[in-house]
Amino acid sequence: MVKNMAQSLPQIPGVRLSAVPAKIKNWQRDDLLLIEVAEGASVSATFTQNAFCAAPVLVARKHIAAGNIRALLINAGNANAATGERGLADANRCCEGVAQALGIQPTQVLPFSTGVIGEHLPVQRILDAIPAAAARLQSDAWQAAAQAIMTTDTRPKTASRTVEIAGETITIAGIAKGAGMIQPNMATMLAYVATDAAIPQLILDTLVKEAVAASFNRISVDGDTSTNDACVLIASGATGEVIGDVNSEAYAQLKAAIVEVHIALAQAIVKDGEGATKFVTVQVNNAGNSAEALRTAFEIGESPLVKTALYASDPNWGRLVMAIGNAGLENLDTGKISIFLDDVQIVDAGGRADGYTEEAGQAVFDKSEFTITVDLQRGDTCEHIWTCDFSHEYVTINAEYRT
Amino acid sequence: MVKNMAQSLPQIPGVRLSAVPAKIKNWQRDDLLLIEVAEGASVSATFTQNAFCAAPVLVARKHIAAGNIRALLINAGNANAATGERGLADANRCCEGVAQALGIQPTQVLPFSTGVIGEHLPVQRILDAIPAAAARLQSDAWQAAAQAIMTTDTRPKTASRTVEIAGETITIAGIAKGAGMIQPNMATMLAYVATDAAIPQLILDTLVKEAVAASFNRISVDGDTSTNDACVLIASGATGEVIGDVNSEAYAQLKAAIVEVHIALAQAIVKDGEGATKFVTVQVNNAGNSAEALRTAFEIGESPLVKTALYASDPNWGRLVMAIGNAGLENLDTGKISIFLDDVQIVDAGGRADGYTEEAGQAVFDKSEFTITVDLQRGDTCEHIWTCDFSHEYVTINAEYRT
Known part of the structure; x- marks a missing residue:
């Protein structure tokens, strides 16, 4: 089948990324991704419906409810799921590590993990890798970021769009991972989509739900839903364009473009479905x-x-x-x-x-x-x-x- | 894994069987089974819950509701499903063929088909084979019967029990087929269980539902439910023992034995699940x-x-x-x-x-x-x-x- 090669992605002012090797598993690759979001950005997310949701999902849900998110930390190779109280403590320690490196509060960090279920996270190796990640944050690291979050994926998944709104160019960029345990209600995957538009929190909360309903909740690889899935939508607000009214033409245009990015990422996951040929x-x-x-x-x-x-x-x-x-x-x-x-x-x-x-x-x-x-x-x-x-x-x- | 070899089954007075080749597909094997039931026997059945149920299921449901069933005709190799009005006419013609050969009414015949969906039944070849089947009916043909109804099964599935009730020996014998499209609510399979006890129709109707709930509705091979499945329970009444009260000790004993036969057949289907090793x-x-x-x-x-x-x-x-x-x-x-x-x-x-x-x-x-x-x-x-x-x-x- 046609392999969708990852596009190189445009920069989103207000969003910086850094992928580093943390040896989560016994492999030679980047497996830890740090995303930094500018002060004042809005961040919304949807999470897995699996009742056995992982420790980082529990922590991320709590932190996002408090608002003012400034960083995301994603590791591949270990799901930190079914790890009990220690799993929660491990996820919190990772947030503290990021907070220390970036000079923010631990509650401003969203943790994500993907990989094998039921094994404890190698927290010390992650903490050791965070300073290097923080030192290397840059706006044009989307491609490396898409690669760092892969597990059984055979290729990185990226998508982007630009849309002209009132004479200003709004950019949207996104990455995703996932190839198995795919099913609706937060298909088994991680996705991170960012735009430089300014979108108030309540509107962004609605937008991420609508975008997921039209994309990741319409794909199936094997009917299984994972313990760790999440889709995050970031609006950095770096452009002057503010989307303040859901009935505006600007909102409709931006939403269409954001949904397109989500659909492209969702389709890329199905096309990379484990063993898929069609x-x-x-x-x-x-x-x-x-x-x-x-x-x-x-x-x-x-x-x-x-x-x-x-x-x-x-x-x-x-x-x-x-x-x-x-x-x-x-x-x-x-x-x-x-x-x-x-x-x-x-x-x-x-x-x-x-x-x-x-x-x-x-x-x-x-x-x-x-x-x-x-x-x-x-x-x-x-x-x-x-x-x-x-x-x-x-x-x-x-x-x-x-x- | 341990292969459950088919047991040789005891005869059930009042039930005669005959397996013949009808060339339903281009193969050399018995693929048509005729079962004759003595006058006065009770016959109950449960059928697939699939909304796209096959033509023979529709005909069998109608005939069994009218009661006084005297014969069952089962073919392998063609499901006569998704075949529209012609499928219904084909199933009815098969019933007429059996009625003519046995001197009974077409409505006293239950038709069953298993095999490929969406192709028309080779009715003439079935009609041509019925007289030979009718001429060879015998009580000790369970083994050949179990083989004739196989599709992707790798081995015939049989089970039997005897139970002493009030000094009399009651015998139960059963056969089943099925290896894929297995899921609850009439798992994808055909099963025919007969006993020589006398069981009134209403009690038998309850008993078959309870036996299926404890057996075939508890197995899964692939989560798919077929269009054709059926489980039939025959009480020939050839022994003197009449089970007339569901609160009696006799009923409890007989039910336990009948459920055991159903469970043995259901487990045999899972053990023969398509490609199963565990x-x-x-x-x-x-x-x-x-x-x-x-x-x-x-x-x-x-x-x-x-x-x-x-x-x-x-x-x-x-x-x-x-x-x-x-x-x-x-x-x-x-x-x-x-x-x-x-x-x-x-x-x-x-x-x-x-x-x-x-x-x-x-x-x-x-x-x-x-x-x-x-x-x-x-x-x-x-x-x-x-x-x-x-x-x-x-x-x-x-x-x-x-x-």
């Missing part, structure tokens, strides 16, 4: 409401039988039908359902479409990117998600992850 | 109620990340914790959770248990059969399910199924 959009049309449209789309996008058929390039539409039937839609009239593979109609009125040929279906399934469209004829709501296939490589990656 | 019991103790106990157990038993760790014999308890956190339990206090691998405690108070060693966990995960026990400390309800691992072979089987 990128598939599942579009559900004419559903009774948004919830049932998404449930149907995810039932298809998460079915191991559908995903192995995608891997085999086998247009086994019986499995699509099986998945739709499993979505739990009340009083579903299967006799009204149509299914299309790109523009090839494969199912009509619940059965094989007249004129459908295996060759036509095969031609679509042979592509590395295509769309499965289901028409339910129950209403007028349309939703879509993005998914990937389930390959031998997925099993290999996840069977060998800890070794 | 058989794992997931036990959830001290849950607030049965629903949350089962939800937690299935969240573990269906997680691709847990299942690939099982395949790798990797006691990656972080994935267990992740799955528990995803079960959606309200106000879950993760600090109270314990996890055991057989009798090795791996998690205590939500974190790694003191004294746990990788070696001890590894020794359990190296076994082909073991139990994962989760203690939630939220109440006093315990539930269990059975699952298997997710292997390379699963991907291979499902990627190549139609070829």
